[in-house]
Amino acid sequence: MSVTVRVPAKVNVRLAVGAARPDGFHDLANVFLAVSLFDEVTATPADALTVTCTGADADRVPLDRGNLAARAAEMLAARAGIEPAVHLHIAKSIPVAGGMAGGSADGAAALLACDALWGLDTPRGELLDICAVLGSDVPFSLVGGAALGTGRGELLTPVDAGTFHWVFAVADGGLSTPAVFREFDRLTAGTAVPEPQASPQLLAALASGDAGALAATLANDLQAAALSLRPSLADTLAAGTGAGALAALVSGSGPTTAFLVPDPETAAKVAAALEASGTCRATHVASGPAPGATVLP
Ligand code: C5P
Numbered sequence: 001m002s003v004t005v006r007v008p009a010k011v012n013v014r015l016a017v018g019a020a021r022p023d024g025f026h027d028l029a030n031v032f033l034a035v036s037l038f039d040e041v042t043a044t045p046a047d048a049l050t051v052t053c054t055g056a057d058a059d060r061v062p063l064d065r066g067n068l069a070a071r072a073a074e075m076l077a078a079r080a081g082i083e084p085a086v087h088l089h090i091a092k093s094i095p096v097a098g099g100m101a102g103g104s105a106d107g108a109a110a111l112l113a114c115d116a117l118w119g120l121d122t123p124r125g126e127l128l129d130i131c132a133v134l135g136s137d138v139p140f141s142l143v144g145g146a147a148l149g150t151g152r153g154e155l156l157t158p159v160d161a162g163t164f165h166w167v168f169a170v171a172d173g174g175l176s177t178p179a180v181f182r183e184f185d186r187l188t189a190g191t192a193v194p195e196p197q198a199s200p201q202l203l204a205a206l207a208s209g210d211a212g213a214l215a216a217t218l219a220n221d222l223q224a225a226a227l228s229l230r231p232s233l234a235d236t237l238a239a240g241t242g243a244g245a246l247a248a249l250v251s252g253s254g255p256t257t258a259f260l261v262p263d264p265e266t267a268a269k270v271a272a273a274l275e276a277s278g279t280c281r282a283t284h285v286a287s288g289p290a291p292g293a294t295v296l297p
Contacts, residue, residue, distance in 0.1 A: 002042050002043060002117070005042075005043075008037065008105065010101045012031060016030070016221055017181075018193055020181075026184075028136075029150060029196035031198050031206065037100070038093060038290075043114050044086065049070055049073055049084040049085070050087045053089070053092055061090065068134050070088065072114070096174055097174020104135050104136075104138040136149075143158070144291045161207060164214060167261060168259070175226060177253040180222055183225035187225055201213075212262070220250055223254075236257045236277075243269060244269060245260060245261050246262060247260045
C-alpha cells in the first residue's frame, strides 16, 4: 500500500522584501500563485526512511536529511511517537533550486502523504505549523491557490485570483536562496528599505483575471539581486518579452524566469521563441491558480 500526493510549483506575482530582521530573515509581503507544474511524492512503508528521485535534474536533489521531504516525515513521526519507516519517491517536474518552491513542495507533499499512510489524521492547523518550521514557503505549498504571505512568508491569507497563463524558462543550474537574500542586503545597504506591502492595485488585478492589469503591477524585489548574481537572466527576460509576453520577471529567488501571457496560444509561441533563443535550458507552460498538495486517488 502506498500514498501519492501531487503538489504545485509557485510563482510570486509580488515579492516585496523588507530589511533584514535580527534573526536574519526578511519580512515579506509575498503574493504567491500556485501554478500547474507539479511534483508527485509517493510514500510506501519501508524498514527505514529512504528517499529516491526521478526526473530532469534528479541528480541535484539531496537524498539525505537535507531533503525537506525526509525532514517532513521525521517531524511528523516524532510528533506521533512512531518511527519514520517510509520510502519517499519524488517524481520531479519543478525546477531544482529554481525559485519555484520545488523543495518546499516536496516537504508539504511528503507531510500529507505520510499523514495519510500512517492514518494520523493530523489537524490541518498542526500540519501548517510543521510546514512553517520546515521553511517559509512550505505552508503555501500545502495550501495552494493564491495567497498573501507575511512574516517571513509563512503567515498566509488566501486572496482571490482569476486564471492566468504563464511560461517558465528554466536556467542552467540553481541559485541559493540565502545567497540571493544576502545580495539583496548588499545592494540595499545604506538605503532605507520600506515596509513590504502588496498594493491594492496588484490584488485587484489578480482577482480580476485581467492579465494586462496584472502585468502592469507584477514585481519582485529579489530580481535585482538575482540578476546581479546571474546577469545572463536579462537576456532570457528580453527574449520572452520580445516574443509577446505581457510581463517578465524572475520567479522568487531565481534563476527560473516567469512570463505572463494573455492566452495558451501566446504561451506556446513564447515558449518556442525562448527555446529557440538559446537563453534558457527548457521551458514549461502552466496556468494558475492550481490546487495545493492533494492526495491522489
Ligand atoms: O525559510 P527557508 O528555509 O526557505 O529560507 C531559506 C533562506 O532564505 C533563509 O535561511 C534566509 O537566508 C532566506 N530567507 C530570508 N527571509 C525570508 C525567507 C527566507 O532571508 N523571509
